[in-house]
Amino acid sequence: MNINDQYKKAADIISKAGGTPLPVTDTLIELLTYFIKEDEVDFIAAFTDKKSQTMDQLKASSNLSEEEILKKVTGLAKRGVIFNQPNSKGVMIYKLLPLMNVGTFEYYFMGKLEINDESKKISALFSRLLDELKTMVQENYDTLVPFLLTIPPIDRTVPLLDNQPKNEKVKIIINENLGAAVDRIVPSQHVEDLIGKFDEIALGHCFCRHHKDVEGHPCQQTKERENCFSFGKSARFTSEQGFSRMVTKEEALKVLKRAEADGLVHKAYHPNFDTSKEETSICNCCSCCCGNSIAKMIAPITNATHYLAVVDTDQCIGCGTCVKKCHTGAAFLNEDQKAQRNPDRCIGCGICAHFCPANAISMLEGERIVRIAPPRPAINKTLLY
Numbered sequence: 352m353n354i355n356d357q358y359k360k361a362a363d364i365i366s367k368a369g370g371t372p373l374p375v376t377d378t379l380i381e382l383l384t385y386f387i388k389e390d391e392v393d394f395i396a397a398f399t400d401k402k403s404q405t406m407d408q409l410k411a412s413s414n415l416s417e418e419e420i421l422k423k424v425t426g427l428a429k430r431g432v433i434f435n436q437p438n439s440k441g442v443m444i445y446k447l448l449p450l451m452n453v454g455t456f457e458y459y460f461m462g463k464l465e466i467n468d469e470s471k472k473i474s475a476l477f478s479r480l481l482d483e484l485k486t487m488v489q490e491n492y493d494t495l496v497p498f499l500l501t502i503p504p505i506d507r508t509v510p511l512l513d514n515q516p517k518n519e520k521v522k523i524i525i526n527e528n529l530g531a532a533v534d535r536i537v538p539s540q541h542v543e544d545l546i547g548k549f550d551e552i553a554l555g556h557c558f559c560r561h562h563k564d565v566e567g568h569p570c571q572q573t574k575e576r577e578n579c580f581s582f583g584k585s586a587r588f589t590s591e592q593g594f595s596r597m598v599t600k601e602e603a604l605k606v607l608k609r610a611e612a613d614g615l616v617h618k619a620y621h622p623n624f625d626t627s628k629e630e631t632s633i634c635n636c637c638s639c640c641c642g643n644s645i646a647k648m649i650a651p652i653t654n655a656t657h658y659l660a661v662v663d664t665d666q667c668i669g670c671g672t673c674v675k676k677c678h679t680g681a682a683f684l685n686e687d688q689k690a691q692r693n694p695d696r697c698i699g700c701g702i703c704a705h706f707c708p709a710n711a712i713s714m715l716e717g718e719r720i721v722r723i724a725p726p727r728p729a730i731n732k733t734l735l736y
Contacts, residue, residue, distance in 0.1 A: 354389055354392070355380075357392045357393055358380045358383055358384065358387075358392055359375065359380055360395075360396060361383055361387060361392050361395040361396070362375045362379045362380050362383055363375050364395055364396065364398055364399055364447070365383070365395065365432075365447065365448075365449060365450055366379070366449075366450070368398070368402050368447045368448060368449040368454070369402065369449045370448075370449025370450070370451050370452040370453060370454050371449065371450075371451045371452040371484070371650075373450055373451065373480065373484060374483055374484065374487050376480070376483055378476055378479045378480045378483060379450070379480055381476060382450070382473070382476045382477065382480065383450075385469070385472075385473055385476075386427075386430045386431070386432050386455055386459075387427065387430075387432060388426065391423050391426065391427060394413060394415070394420075394423045394427075395447070396413075397409055397412040397413035397415075398412070398447040399412075400412070402446060402447045403444050403445070403446040403447075404444070404445055404446075405442055405443065405444060405445075406420065406443060406445070409445055420445075424445055428588075428592055429592050429593070430455070430458075430459070431448060431454065431455040431456075431457070431458030431459055431592070431594065432447070432448055432454075432455055433445055433446065433447060433448060434446040434448055434588055435588070436584040436587060436588050437584070450480075452505070452642075453620070453632070456477055456558065456562075457558045458558075458589065458592070458594045459473070459558075460556065460558035460559075460561040460562045460565075461555035461556050461558045461561070461579055461589065461594040461595060462555065462556065462593055462594040462595070463556065464556075464561065464565060466564070466565055470565050471565060471566070474562055474565040474566050475566070477562065478562075478566065481649060484649055484650075485649040488649055488650055488725065489725075489728040490728075492727060492728055495650075496650075496651060496724050496725070499650050499651045499653075500651045500653070500722045500724060502624075502653060503624035503625075503653070504624060504626075504653045504654050504655035504720055504721075505620075505624060505643065505652075505653055505654070506618040506619065506620055506634070506643060506654055506655070507538065507618065507619045507620070507621065507626055507654070507655040507656065508616065508617070508618060508619075508654055508655070508656040508657075508658075508698045508699055508700050509539065509540065509541075509542050509545060509617035509618070509619050509633065510540060510617075510656075510657070510658050510699055510700055510701035510714065511611055511617075511700065511701035511702060511704070511705040512540075512541070512701055512704075512714060513705065514704060514705060514707060514710040515612075515705050515706060516706070516707070516708045516710070517708075517710045519710055521701060521704040521705070521710070521712065521713060521714055522713035522714070523713065523714050523716055524661060524713050524714070524715045524716065525716050526715050526716060526717040537657070537718075538619070538621075538626050538627075538630070539619075539630075540657055540658075542604075542607050542617050542633070543604060545619065545630060545633065546600050546603050546604055546607070547600065548582075548629065548630075549582040549583060549586075549600075551582060551583055551584075551586040551587060551597070552580060552581075552582060552586055552597065552598055552599070552600065552603050553580065553581045553582075553585070553586035553587075553589045553590045553595035553596060553597050553598065554577055554578070554579070554580055554595055554596055554597075554598045554602070554603065554606065555577065555579045555580075555581070555589055555594050555595030555596075556576050556577050556579060557575070557576055557577075557578055557579045557634065557635065557637075557640075558579065559636075559637075559640040559641050559642050559647075560573075560576055560637065560640045561576060562640075563640045564576070570637050570639060570640050571637075571639050572613060572614065572615070572637040572638060572639055572640075573610070573613035573614075573615060573637055574613075575606075575609055575610060575613060575615070575635070577606070578606050578607075578609070578610050578615075578635045579595075579632070579633075579634055579635070580603060580606075580632055580633045580634075581595060581631060581632040582629070582630055582631060582632060582633075583629065583631065585631045585632055606635075607635065610635035611705065613637075614676050614702050614705075614706065615635040615636055615637055616635070616636045616678055616698070616700040616702060617633055617634075617635060617700070618633065618634045618635075618636050618643070618654075619632070619633045620632045620633070620634070626655055636678070638678045644678060645678065645679050645680055645723070648723070648725045649725065650725065651722055651723060651724045651725060652679075652721070652722070652723040653720065653721070653722050654698045654720070654721045654722075655718075655719075655720055655721075656698050656699035656700075656718075656719050656720075656721060657699065657716060657717065657718050657719070658699030658700075658701065658714040658715065658716055658717075658719075659694055659697050659699050659714070659715040659717065659719060660673075660681070660682070660692050660697050660699065660701070660703050660704060660712050660713075660714060660715075661692075661712065661713045661714070661715045662689070662690045662691060662692060662711060662712055663711045663712070663713065664687075664689045664690070664711075666709050666710070666711035667689045667690045667709060667711040668708065668709045668711070669684060669687075669688035669689055669690070670708060670709075671684055671690075672703075672706050672707060672708060673690050673692075673703035673706070673707060673712065674690070676702050676703055676706050677692075677702065677703055678698070678700065678702065679696045679697065679698055679721075679723065680693075680696055681693045681694075681695075681696035681697040681698075682697075682703055690703075690711070690712070695721070695723070696721070696723055697721065698721050699714065699719065699721075701714055
């Protein structure tokens with residue numbers, strides 16, 4: 352098998368490693384040459400059948416010695432290709448990461464980058480790959496989108512529950528019909544509580560905004576960059592590999608408060624999309640760069656939330672602040688110039704309530720999943736003469 356075939360085989364294995372499934376194209380293969388060296392590419396085949404393995408399993412699947420495996424794993428981990436951390440029993444696990452969501456893309460742009468010819472080339476390749484993915488979704492819309500709308504939520508909204516202009520609490524309305532079951536573990540709904548749970552907190556760059564910076568398209572919403580958090584063993588991994596740095600709870604909270612001031616949405620991530628498990632990370636998302644935003648939507652957005660915005664039209668002054676700040680286009684002004692919201696698009700982030708000058712927006716409490724499909728492809732019409 353020649354080297355091109357080896358990279359193609361590696362691309363196929365990585366595209367099936369979880370995260371966002373990607374078409375195996377020349378773009379994907381070229382990207383992998385930046386992250387996997389020629390003397391490492393054959394090693395990826397060891398993960399064909401099992402994406403997470405112990406050292407003994409890897410020795411059997413790769414036919415390599417422990418010394419040879421550790422040499423390859425060390426380099427691949429530094430480039431965000433393999434996750435190497437012990438499990439709950441203290442056994443070291445080597446996991447092949449997907450290219451995206453969450454994998455090589457996120458870890459590469461989470462670290463501090465020098466903007467040079469190589470980083471620009473890698474950034475352009477990732478953008479081209481995303482364009483190819485968008486084309487694939489659009490060309491297979493009726494098959495892919497209904498299926499993708501059934502997958503578990505990728506992220507979970509952690510809401511803002513205070514009103515900034517009036518320095519008051521946002522009113523919380525309990526909806527017993529939507530409430531979580533008694534035996535259901537409800538994840539942290541206050542970002543302060545979430546941070547308080549962890550002793551190991553790492554801080555890295557927002558990979559979405561950093562990607563856009565390298566391309567020369569800086570974020571229009573915030574100047575904040577270093578505000579992507581990972582916790583526990585994810586914090587250990589990202590800091591050990593140089594993608595992030597360890598921070599105190601106090602510094603983490605200061606960063607989060609600056610994010611709130613800029614209207615960024617807190618989004619938490621859980622192992623295997625299971626919100627009953629402890630968070631692995633939290634992003635602070637803008638509306639123009641985030642890969643899970645309406646503006647950048649390629650595939651359907653699926654989000655778990657425990658709130659829904661409710662407008663008191665008697666208090667609403669029709670200023671349109673909520674419309675401007677809303678990340679999903681859920682807020683709008685009706686013909687009477689009163690704020691309204693589309694419940695199918697509201698992710699319960701509380702940004703509208705946080706910035707409302709009249710404190711006219713409450714949050715209805717109740718577990719929900721929000722699913723937003725991308726626009727249908729335009730139909731090309733052929734002119735007949």
